[in-house]
Amino acid sequence: MQTDPNQVHTINQLRVFVTQTLCQHNDFEEGIFQVTERILTRGKRPCGIFFCLHGPRSVKLTAVWETEKNSILFYGQTGERFQKTALPQALPITTVTNPT
Numbered sequence: 001m002q003t004d005p006n007q008v009h010t011i012n013q014l015r016v017f018v019t020q021t022l023c024q025h026n027d028f029e030e031g032i033f034q035v036t037e038r039i040l041t042r043g044k045r046p047c048g049i050f051f052c053l054h055g056p057r058s059v060k061l062t063a064v065w066e067t068e069k070n071s072i073l074f075y076g077q078t079g080e081r082f083q084k085t086a087l088p089q090a091l092p093i094t095t096v097t098n099p100t
Contacts, residue, residue: 050062051063059077061074
């Protein structure tokens, strides 16, 4: 069951939401494929996170959470955007750590 974007209050909940959305869009089983992330910066200040799900046969699905508009843009394997989700509550970027 997918997390409701209204229930995303922490960076870990954001990770779960992004992973679930990418997996469900492509009918992938959750937890099977690696998801990497990179902190995005603008002028040395963090401004978002780039997520990449590494699927089968070199398929890469991506999402970008950008802090200014507090939204997540989801992209399919050919680079087309398939969803934009606005988060109702801003997440503190200072809590972002790069687990990969």
